[in-house]
Structure formats: C-alpha cells, structure tokens
Amino acid sequence: MAQTTQTHGKYKGVLVSKTNTKKIYAKLQMQRKKLIQYLVEKLSYIGEACVKIARDNGDYNDITGNLRSSISYVVLNDGEVMSGGNFVAKQVAPGYKKVKRTRKLKDGTVKEYMANVKVGGDGVKGQQEGEALLERLKAKFPWGVVLIVCAGMEYAAFVENVHHKRVLIDAELEAEKLFKQLLGKIVKEA
Template structure:
C-alpha cells in the first residue's frame, strides 16, 4: 500500500516558514536578553572612575539578522560613534544573527589597556548567558 500525501505543498511550505519565523523571534529575544545583561554588567561593574558619565553611557548593543538591524539599546551619550560602529559591524554579517556590544567613546580601548574593566565583565556575562540560553 503506497503512502499518499494529502496535504497541499503550499500548506507545508507555510508551516515551515512560520516555524522558522518563530525560531528567529526566539533567537532575537535571547540575544536581547544577553545584550541587556551585558549592558547592565558593563555599566555597574566598570572598574574605572567615570567622572563625566560619558563612557558608561556610551555603552550599548545592536542586534542584526542577515545584515539588517533589528534592535538597538544603550548608547545614551551625545556621541553616536559607538552606535554607528556597532551598526556598521553588524551589517557585515550576512546570513547570520549577531549581537554586537561596544563602548562608544574613542578612549574606551585606552582605559581598557590601562587594566580597567570597561567591557571585560560584560563579555564574560554575555558568554555565560549565551551558553545558558542558546545551549552552545
């Protein structure tokens, strides 16, 4: 007795696309959660003295899927260089979903090289959350 397909192929394709959209939505939600956690840690645990508030406020994240910016948070400083850099970097990742976390002030690497925690703890937190949420 042969097996006969009775479901129209259009319905099968629609189901697959709906399931894929749900998976992408869950991934974006997970990346947002990871980004918020990293952002919180970067702002709360930065080991440097932030006299002006600029460095902590310049920290933020961008989420992109297939090179399209999906979400952006943080980057509360007047200087938009950090956000522009994060978006530019995220747009170069065609075919992937990415989370880019960065500190937007041009002296952030200088402060980090001096031994201060600018994004180090945030990176560790992001990895821990990613392993937990994404089962890496």
C-alpha cells in the same frame, strides 16, 4: 500530507508521491519565524544584561561620561535592527576627582601617585561615537541573527588592555554564561 498511489498502465507498480510542497514550505517558514523570534528575545535579554553590567561595574575613571555613554547593544536579523541601540548619555558633574596614576622614572622605577583630575561632561560625544560604531558594525552582519555589544569610544580597548580597567570584559563573560544557559541546548541540537 504525503499520499502515495499506484499508477496503472505502462508504469504499473511505481509509487508516486503527491506531496504538497507549498504546505511543507509554509510550515517550515512558520517554524523559522518562531525560532528567529525566540533567538531575538533571548539575545535581547543577554544584551540588556551585558549593558547593565558594563555600565554599572566598569571600574575606570568616569572623567567625561563619554565611555560609559558609548556602551550599548543591538540584535540584528538579516541586517535589520530587532532590538537595542539605546544609548544613554551619562552626565558627570563638574569638579575634581582624585585618580591613581603611575609614572616611570628615569632610573626605571615606577612611582604611583594621586592626581587631581578635572572632571565633568554630558556624555553626548560618547553616545554619538557608540551609535556610529554600531552603524559600522551592522554593515558587517547583513544576514543571520546577531548580538553586538560595544563600547564606542576609540580608547575603550586601550583602557581595558593597557590600564587593566573593566570596560566590557565582565559583560563578555556574562554573555558567554547566559548564552550557554539560555541557548546552549538549541546550539547542541543543531
């Protein structure tokens, strides 16, 4: 690719590089596209695994199906969706469910009791909230290859942090593990 020649005349003995920079640029672009495709493929795998874990292992009370329906992922490349974004509405059959509750009494003690809670829903609101949250998050990442995993209902963080229920924490831990396993070598070399 790169050729060197000696010139004659006034600049005798000077080395001149005759490198075709267009060819180098084209090869680098091809390698960049392959790398992006590889990253998208691996991040999609991680996103699918996270969503499966979050939907299947969430130990919160599924009263309306909205929280479970609002969980999904998306892989972006320069702000463009490459994969993901598939929200699935989780239906909960109408009826009643026994749920463990706690109440703080006047004397300061905490009492646990079982309550009958009316359940039932089609999960469509959760699906819509999840899609809206992903749209807002996509705007924050206009460049690079990005994986976003989210629970779109506004109370998801409250359920996880206050009630200590597992909404996305298991998925986050699995994502870190899979990232190190699948992409750790590439990141170390970069």
